[in-house]
Amino acid sequence: xxxxxxxxxxxxxLVCLAATAGPLGVLAWLVxxxxxxxxxxxxxxxxxxxxxRHAEQAGILPAVAGSLWLIVTTALIxxxxxxxxxxxxxxxxxxxxxxxxxxxxxANLAGVPSVLYGLLGLGIFVRTLGLGRSVIAGAATLALLVxxxxxxxxxEALRTVPDGLRxxxxxxxxxxxxxxRHVVLPMALPGILTGAILAISRAIGETAPLIVxxxxxxxxxxxxxxxAPFTALPIQIYNWVSRPQEAFLKNAAAxxxxxxxxxxxxxxxxxxxxxxxxxxxx
Numbered sequence: 001x002x003x004x005x006x007x008x009x010x011x012x013x014l015v016c017l018a019a020t021a022g023p024l025g026v027l028a029w030l031v032x033x034x035x036x037x038x039x040x041x042x043x044x045x046x047x048x049x050x051x052x053r054h055a056e057q058a059g060i061l062p063a064v065a066g067s068l069w070l071i072v073t074t075a076l077i078x079x080x081x082x083x084x085x086x087x088x089x090x091x092x093x094x095x096x097x098x099x100x101x102x103x104x105x106x107a108n109l110a111g112v113p114s115v116l117y118g119l120l121g122l123g124i125f126v127r128t129l130g131l132g133r134s135v136i137a138g139a140a141t142l143a144l145l146v147x148x149x150x151x152x153x154x155x156e157a158l159r160t161v162p163d164g165l166r167x168x169x170x171x172x173x174x175x176x177x178x179x180x181r182h183v184v185l186p187m188a189l190p191g192i193l194t195g196a197i198l199a200i201s202r203a204i205g206e207t208a209p210l211i212v213x214x215x216x217x218x219x220x221x222x223x224x225x226x227x228a229p230f231t232a233l234p235i236q237i238y239n240w241v242s243r244p245q246e247a248f249l250k251n252a253a254a255x256x257x258x259x260x261x262x263x264x265x266x267x268x269x270x271x272x273x274x275x276x277x278x279x280x281x282x
Contacts, residue, residue, distance in 0.1 A: 031260070038253025046254060050220050051236065055247030060255055062219040063236035066135070067204060069223050070232055073139035074146065074203050079196050081143075082150030086192075089151075090158040091180060110148040117145045118212025126213055133214030136226040141209050146199040153195020157188040190277035197270035201263050207234040233259050 049059025085102070093099030121141025131137040161184050169179040185192075210232055217239040219231040233255060240252035 034253045034256050034260075037250055038255070038257045041250050041254035042257060046251075047258070051218055055243075055245060055251055058240075058248075058251055060233060060236055060258065062222050063231050063233040063255070064258075065222040066215075066219070066230040067232045069135045069226075069230060070139050070142060070210075071200055071204060073135060073226065074142040075196070075200055077140060077143035078146050078150055078199070082147050082196075082199075083154050083192060085147075085151050086154030086158060087180060090155055091176065091184070106148050106151050110152065113208075114145055114206055115208040115212060117141055118209030120144060121209060121213045131227070133216070133229055134227045135223050135230045138210055138213050138215060138230060138232075139226075141213050142203045142206060145206065145209060146203050149199040149202065150196055153199065154188070154192045157191025157195065158184060160191060161187045190274045193277070194270045194274045197266055197273070201266040201270075204263060204266070205234055205259060207232075207238055210235055211238075233262075 046059050047064065048061050049057065050061055051063075052058040085106075089099055089102060093102070118141060121137060121144065125131045125137040125140045126133065129137075131140075165183050165187065166179055169183045174182070215235045216229055216231045217235055219229070223230045237252050237255040237259065240248045240255065243249070
């Protein structure tokens with residue numbers, strides 16, 4: 001947010017814009033206002049420096065490194081479990097009672113607020129399993145958050161594979177596992193990867209679960225292991241926004257720009273990857 005305008009004036013402008021231009025106009029105004037506030041702070045020094053009590057010297061290196069640790073670990077946890085659950089439900093579960101129970105729970109979990117996942121992660125990973133405020137605890141919590149998205153996207157991708165291909169594979173003597181490995185998964189791979197990238201891009205912007213789990217807001221080191229304390233880019237932005245100084249608000253705007261750029265790159269990668277893999281299909 002810009003500190004050059006009073007909050008009441010900004011709120012009045014936002015309400016007027018919402019009434020005249022609609023949601024897209026409000027979104028464009030917010031993004032443009034953030035760019036104006038933060039573009040001057042973007043530099044290599046900002047990306048490669050540690051946080052500081054002096055806004056002009058503060059950077060986002062630990063936050064970026066922590067986010068990278070979180071996202072990679074989250075993907076390693078959520079993707080195998082999510083794709084495996086989707087394969088079970090679509091190819092093995094059928095209409096069994098267990099499959100129906102799992103489907104109901106997945107549908108319910110998809111609508112749960114993210115802060116509740118943070119409370120779940122705090123109770124299970126931080127306290128019960130004794131993982132503490134570590135990278136692995138945060139990643140496991142985010143994996144729970146994105147798991148329903150991965151499962152639903154993978155199931156939709158598997159449903160796009162024609163049943164005739166499965167039947168042809170079975171007619172040639174292939175087992176169910178061979179059919180899945182050589183026929184179903186290659187055909188469904190574009191949709192599965194697209195859903196996985198979109199799920200990970202959502203995890204990048206989550207703040208509430210990490211705050212509940214215990215992510216630090218001021219970190220002067222880069223995480224070097226899964227059991228190390230950590231921060232993330234949304235947490236760093238939240239910390240700067242809570243400061244009254246105008247310079248820290250500009251730092252927060254610059255951090256938001258970096259976060260938006262990362263999410264746009266991931267979404268663009270998902271679209272391009274899907275198109276390229278679809279083009280290779282026979």
